[in-house]
Amino acid sequence: MSLEAIMETVLVIGATGNIGVAAVTAALRSKRNVLAVVRNQSSADKLVKHIGSSEGITFVEANVLSDSGVKSVVDQVQAGKLPAFQHVFSSVGGEYTTTPLPEISTEQLRRNFNISFEANFFAYRDTIRYLLEKKNPISTWTICTGSQGDVATHAVPAMTQGALFPFTKAAARENESTNIRFNEIYLSFRVEVDTDAVQHDVTKASDFGNVYEMILANPEVRSSRVRVDDVDDLKKLKYEKKF
Numbered sequence: 001m002s003l004e005a006i007m008e009t010v011l012v013i014g015a016t017g018n019i020g021v022a023a024v025t026a027a028l029r030s031k032r033n034v035l036a037v038v039r040n041q042s043s044a045d046k047l048v049k050h051i052g053s054s055e056g057i058t059f060v061e062a063n064v065l066s067d068s069g070v071k072s073v074v075d076q077v078q079a080g081k082l083p084a085f086q087h088v089f090s091s092v093g094g095e096y097t098t099t100p101l102p103e104i105s106t107e108q109l110r111r112n113f114n115i116s117f118e119a120n121f122f123a124y125r126d127t128i129r130y131l132l133e134k135k136n137p138i139s140t141w142t143i144c145t146g147s148q149g150d151v152a153t154h155a156v157p158a159m160t161q162g163a164l165f166p167f168t169k170a171a172a173r174e175n176e177s178t179n180i181r182f183n184e185i186y187l188s189f190r191v192e193v194d195t196d197a198v199q200h201d202v203t204k205a206s207d208f209g210n211v212y213e214m215i216l217a218n219p220e221v222r223s224s225r226v227r228v229d230d231v232d233d234l235k236k237l238k239y240e241k242k243f
């Protein structure tokens with residue numbers, strides 16, 4: 001069997017962000033390839049800088065905020081122009097701002113729901129059928145949400161994260177008996193790309209990547225919320241069924 005036939009590929013949406021870099025790191029560390037969706041060349045360059053190399057990464061440009069962006073990527077995969085993928089990781093995210101509710105403009109509200117909710121929803125809707133059709137029993141679909149959705153100290157990200165919770169529960173239900181292990185990582189502390197994390201004394205993306213590696217490696221983790229409440233949770237998965 002050729003190496004290409006046995007190498008798995010993770011499609012990462014939001015690949016250039018703090019959490020996306022963690023997912024790319026995890027995929028590469030576990031000997032998988034990455035198909036990274038980026039908005040432009042400078043975002044692709046940023047990802048290479050954070051990872052330290054482009055080896056194992058295929059880049060594709062798409063507007064993930066549009067309801068045809070991820071679909072265009074899947075169309076190219078199906079046409080054989082991009083590598084087939086077996087896993088999806090999605091972490092498109094908007095502003096981490098403390099703007100109080102009365103000061104949130106309609107434009108700011110809609111922009112953030114577009115980036116932090118719709119983009120992740122489109123990512124799911126437009127990849128899941130492909131994974132179902134492939135019937136590969138190793139497939140996974142993973143999203144990162146945040147505890148802001150519950151604690152709500154930052155109203156804008158709190159509202160968009162809160163909207164993701166029922167979406168992830170519905171997806172967990174719909175995939176309970178499919179070939180796809182759908183899971184949500186619920187993160188309660190700050191993670192940043194390694195260089196920023198050192199400066200700001202927060203957790204490094206490369207350390208947070210352990211969580212995704214453990215999910216990929218453990219077929220028991222299915223339709224679950226994986227809680228990452230403190231740094232001990234970076235070493236041992238804490239998970240429970242979402243319903």
Ligand SMILES: NC(=O)c1ccc[n+]([C@@H]2O[C@H](COP(=O)([O-])OP(=O)(O)OC[C@H]3O[C@@H](n4cnc5c(N)ncnc54)[C@H](OP(=O)(O)O)[C@@H]3O)[C@@H](O)[C@H]2O)c1
Pocket residue numbers: 013014015016017018019020039040043063064065091092093094115116144145146147157161187188189190191192
């Ligand atoms: N970091 C944390 O500690 C943490 C904690 C809990 C939950 N989360 C959740 O995880 C998700 C990602 O967080 P993050 O810290 O990784 O965010 P981030 O560093 O800001 O990254 C966001 C990602 O979304 C993309 N993106 C943002 N605006 C875009 C736009 N207008 N068009 C195209 N792409 C756009 C970015 O692309 P570019 O690189 O091209 O800008 C990047 O890939 C969020 O939902 C967040 O709430 C994060």
